Amino acid sequence: MAAQKSTESESTRFGLSFKLITMIIAMILVVEVVIYLPSVANFRIRWLDDRVQVAGVAARVIETVPDTMDLTPEMVSNLLQSARAEALVIRKAGRSQLIERSDMPMPVATFAADTRDRDAPALILNALDIIFRGSDRTMRIIGQPADAPDTIVEVLMSEAYLREEMLVYSRNIFWLSLFVAVATAAAIFLFLNRLLVRPIRRMTRNMISFRETPEDAHRIIQPSGRSDEVGMAEKELAMMERDLYSMLRQKQHLADLGLAVAKINHDLRNTLSAAQMLSDQVATLEDPQVQRLAPRLVTTLDRAINFAQSVLDYGRQKSEPPKFLPVDLRALIDESSIDAGLYANQNIGFENNVPDDMIINVDPDQFSRIFVNLMKNAREALENRAAGAEGGIVAILFEETPDAIHIDVQDNGPGLPPRAKENLFVAFEGSGRAGGTGLGLVIAKEISEAHGGQLSLVPTEKGTHFRVKLPVSAAA
Ligand SMILES: Nc1ncnc2c1ncn2[C@@H]1O[C@H](COP(=O)(O)OP(=O)(O)OP(=O)(O)O)[C@@H](O)[C@H]1O
Ligand SMILES: [Mg+2]
Known part of the structure; x- marks a missing residue:
């Protein structure tokens, strides 16, 4: 019994509830990673688009200045600062114009980020590249401002700004995901616990308790009356336990009865044996009437003894x-x-x-x-067989x-x-x-x-x- 108890507690150490909750959290996290990848890529491209728009505004400001030579270093610095850029290149109608600070050397771009290229897998890879490999490289953002379709702008700037914002965005998403996963898992768990885990536990406990004393009718499970599969399982279990209970009682009655029959049978056989001896003696009498009836008396007694013996044998044989x-x-x-x-x-x-x-x-x-x-x-x-058979x-x-x-x-x-x-x-x-x-x-x-x-x-x-x-x- 002790060994059986311990297997039971071993098998419930990582019970249904534990497995359910880990599985639900894991599944939600996987789903959220799958959603996170395109959303961070989308965040990056929107951010780059914004840079291109700002650069587009700068381009229009410059257009209003009749001669580029008129741009004061202060104006250039303000323009670049508003776009957070190190330098700007504006290409329009075959002409390209470089706007850079005179007080700093022109930086060299490490990689280009072309916002006109919207291939989804590439967007995701580029986003991951900035998060995991990026630090303070200079990037060249290329794009077309929305309100100036004939202009292409290039913005040279450090990726650090973008990376910083992407990290903040990712962190926010992470905490939000974790919260959603835990909250959803808790909700699903409470629901499943009520619906499945608790009724299954109740049935398991009942089976264990019923198995210990199946003769106790109080231990037969009371079905909760639910109309689904769990309710059906409870009903079937109750029916099975009731059948088992009555079969057990019946068997007990039969065993008692069998014992009584065996005792009666035993005495009966002895009494019949005595009668048989008497009948053997009666058969030797010469009275014709007796001679006619005696053989039948003898065979009848023989059969009765045989019957008693066979029943006794049958009862004895079963048990060993x-x-x-x-x-x-x-x-x-x-x-x-x-x-x-x-x-x-x-x-x-x-x-x-x-x-x-x-x-x-x-x-x-x-x-x-x-x-x-x-x-x-x-x-x-x-x-x-009839006389004369082979x-x-x-x-x-x-x-x-x-x-x-x-x-x-x-x-x-x-x-x-x-x-x-x-x-x-x-x-x-x-x-x-x-x-x-x-x-x-x-x-x-x-x-x-x-x-x-x-x-x-x-x-x-x-x-x-x-x-x-x-x-x-x-x-x-
Ligand atoms: N070899 C056989 N040839 C023909 N009938 C047979 C044969 N073996 C069994 N039977 C038939 O099957 C019946 C059942 O046999 P079984 O041995 O179970 O009971 P029984 O011989 O009637 O009684 P007992 O309990 O005394 O053996 C027999 O009554 C007989 O009619
Ligand atoms: Mg036989």
Whole structure:
């Protein structure tokens, strides 16, 4: 019990709730990374567009100045500062104009960022490049201001401004994502917990408690009345537990009853044995009336004793598991044939085809009862034939195949009567002869199965053919 308890707590250490919440958070984070990539690329391109627009405004301001020579260093500095640029190039109608500070050397651009190129994967790669590889490189932004379609501007500036803003943007997105993931996971978790986890836990607890004492009707689960799959599972579980509970009670009653029957039966058999002795003595009396009735009295008593004995055997046999020993099969079958009364009848021949030295692992007492029952049935069937029928034969056949051992009992009698065929292997139902209990075949089948094998009827044209099939592992 202790070991089972510990497996239970081990398996619930990472229970459904834990797995659910980690899976939900992981899934939301993956989704958010997928959304983040295009949005940061979009942020970058909008930022660059803004630079191009500002540069466009600067270009128009310069156009109003009749001669570039008139631009004072102060004006240039203001213009560049408003665009946060180091230098500007304005190209219009084949002419290009460079606006740079005179007090600083002209910087050299490390890479170009062309805003006219809107290829999505490239945008994402460029954005990642600035975030992960960027520092303070100089970039050349190229673009077309929206209100001056015939002008191309180039802005030379440090990427540091862009990178700084992209990092802030990414950080904000990260915190927002984390918040959304946790909030969504919590909401989904609460919902699923109510919907699934709690009812499943309740059922699991109930199963464990019911398994401990299935005789206690209070432990049968009360279905919550939900109309979905969980409700159905609860209803089915309740039904199963109720069935189990009543089956268990029934079995207990039957066991008590069986014990009582066995006791009565035992006494009955002894009383009948006493009556049998008396009837044997009565049969020796010379009174013709007695002579006529005595044989019937004797057979009736014989049957009654037989019946009592078979029922006792049946009850006893069920409870004991086989004790396996190496056994000489041929000898075991020979002994069984004697117990089955085959030698007592001169008109019935017996053939034992089991090879010498065939040793198998079985419970000799139980296993021989299979063959005593089968051969006794064969003898009884052969004896009950009309006078003048051909000589009766009971044969034992043996075959060892790669996956089983077959031991067959065959006779050339009349075959199974319909009643026996219809109730084959049903206790008390399958007897086709007067005074039969209908237990012989049932017992033989149960013993075969307890040995890991099977007993079956092999269809034949004539006579009866039963097969005991044992697993190959039975061969010693
Ligand atoms: N070899 C056989 N040939 C013909 N009928 C058979 C043969 N074996 C069994 N039967 C039929 O099957 C019936 C059931 O057999 P089973 O051994 O189970 O019960 P039983 O012989 O009637 O009673 P008991 O419990 O005393 O053996 C028999 O009554 C008989 O009619
Ligand atoms: Mg029988």
